[in-house]
Amino acid sequence: MTKAILVAGGAGYIGSQTCKVLHQAGYLPVTLDNLATGYAEAVKWGPLVKADLRDRDVILDTIKQYDIQAAIHFAAYSLVGESTRNPAKYYDNNVAAATDFASTLVEGRVTSLVFSSTAATYGMPQTRLIAEDHPKNPINPYGASKLAFEQALHWMGQAHGLNTIVLRYFNAAGADLEGEVGESHEPETHLIPLICKAALGKSPPLTVFGTDYDTKDGTCIRDYIHVIDLATAHVAAIERLMAGGGSDAFNVGTGEGLTVMEVIKAAEEALGRPVPYSLGPRRDGDPEILVADVSKIKATLDWTPKYSDLKTLIESAANWQTIRPY
Ligand code: UFG
Structure with missing residues (x-):
């Protein structure tokens, strides 16, 4: 039977490309998205459940209905400048709502999660190449919110057996080669x-x-890393977790x-x-x-x-x- 993967934020730029690559790899991507910044038209390779990260009952029903095997969490705000003007918005969605989502996954017995994190968790680099164990001193609320949720996931792993792979992206760019999905940020800052x-x-x-x-x-x-390469990294991470691999963190760049x-x-x-x-x-x-x-x-x-x-x-x-x- 086709394995279903819950993709929170599957209507966004990187989430929708990952849904395509999941589909190509033989999975059913089930998108959970409130369409705050995503597009319903970008959800092409599986169902769209229009709901929020905090909609516990809807998420639990979705897990049951599709027999969800693992989840990927893309659903976050990601504008560095906006985060400095409105930090509470970033902590509320990227940490508090995300933690509710992770708790619902635990309740629904989904124990494999891939989380979209960022190079912004490192802050100002101290070395020419940044490795995963580089000190983490984010210089804006966006990076700080992503790091805070990484830490929440670490402790939820210890407490509840939720295994997570954290992927820290560098500069995502490019679009689907067949033009099926792409980057439509409003406003565009990249x-x-x-x-x-x-x-x-x-x-x-x-x-x-x-x-x-x-x-x-x-x-x-x-x-700069192509969005298809980012997407394949998510599929590799999901497969590692589903094969019994434990929690870990990886940079994704070139x-x-x-x-x-x-x-x-x-x-x-x-x-x-x-x-x-x-x-x-x-x-x-x-x-x-x-x-x-x-x-x-x-x-x-x-x-x-x-x-x-x-x-x-x-x-x-x-x-x-x-x-x-x-
Ligand atoms: N740049 C310009 N002009 C522009 C836009 C960008 O010169 O109009 C420059 C920036 O100064 C930077 C480079 O192009 O040197 C890339 O800028 P982006 O805005 O495309 O990307 P960032 O490196 O600022 O941000 C990316 C991610 C963030 C993440 C950050 C990590 O988009 O999510 O890397 O620091 F937080």
């Missing part, structure tokens, strides 16, 4: 979609935030850093058109460089990124911005 929109004339010129960093061209370095200017230049080449941009001051809270040490996930989950070269990242993101059905 570099790659903004570059594509500016190049396509769908948004004003981009501002490069900071040109005086201690990097080869003065702009920030990030580790291990390679790119400057903002390198991404802009690569986009101009890939798209064959200029990217309109201007140079501006630094954005508050931006670490100079964030690059993952990915040796642990490669060795333990036998996972490797396949679509995270810049050309594929840019072309798939631009294709999505061109068709943009939602």
Whole structure:
């Protein structure tokens, strides 16, 4: 029988791509989403249960109805800037509601959970490559809320046997290669979609935030990971848990850093058109460089990124911005 996986936040950017990859791997993704930031149109590979993380009865019924074997939790707010202006919103949803959700999973006897965490849990890096045991000193409420829930999951694991794999994403980008789902954030704040929109004339010129960093061209370095590669990491994590693996945490990135200017230049080449941009001051809270040490996930989950070269990242993101059905 097809194994059903509960995907909280399955109507969002990374959640919907993961549903597609789960379906391709032979699972039934059952999306739980309140559609606060997700899209019903993105739920294509299994049922949508329109409910909140706190809707205990609905979640327990869903677990029973589909015989849910494991869960993935994507349903969080993720805007760093907004989190600094409204921290309570982030603690309420990303910690309190998430803890209710985890408690309901325990009550429904679902003992395998994969949690979407972030490189923002580390704060300012102290080493060039960031490994999972790097100190965690988040510099914004978004990162702090994700770290707090990681810690809650640790203690819930000890108390209730809830096994969790935490995946700490670096910079998610790109879109489905068949254009079936993609990134439609409102407002959009991320570099790659903004570059594509500016190049396509769908948004004003981009501002490069900071040109005086201690990097080869003065702009920030990030580790961009294609959303399909992120999705396959979730499937690998779910399969490890369902095979009896215990709680763990992994970075998900490529291990390679790119400057903002390198991404802009690569986009101009890939798209064959200029990217309109201007140079501006630094954005508050931006670490100079964030690059993952990915040796642990490669060795333990036998996972490797396949679509995270810049050309594929840019072309798939631009294709999505061109068709943009939602
Ligand atoms: N950037 C610009 N101009 C823009 C937007 C971004 O120059 O208009 C630069 C940023 O300064 C940064 C890089 O492009 O150097 C990437 O910025 P994004 O906003 O795309 O992504 P972040 O690195 O800020 O954020 C990502 C995730 C967050 C996570 C964070 C970890 O989106 O969820 O990494 O620090 F918290």
